[in-house]
Amino acid sequence: MAEYEAQCARSNAIVAAASLDDVGRHPGFRSGGANLRWMLIHLIEETGRHAGHADIVRELLDRTKGYY
Template sequence: MAAASLDDVGRHPGNRSGNANLRWMLIHLVEETGRHADIVRELLDGAKGYY
């Protein structure tokens, strides 16, 4: 990632749009990690999060 630009576009046959840039991928990764961490926390303490 250090050598890539945030505007570089990735290609994958499984992706219908086929044109996600590195910026979108990283933001999506952070969002999904946050959601999963919140789910684990809810399972541990039983308290509901924002969603």
């Protein structure tokens, strides 16, 4: 958890120092030229998707439902 929290703090510092319109500069990634706004929205989407997957696995294991 300490490593995760350290990476979150590093990411937060990077985002705080940038504009949402700043564009990435990593040539090795297909989305490397996207702006920060797109990157943050993509992270939210991916987090939601994987949280949903984890919830499905939990439901299969303990046979209970979440909120709905």
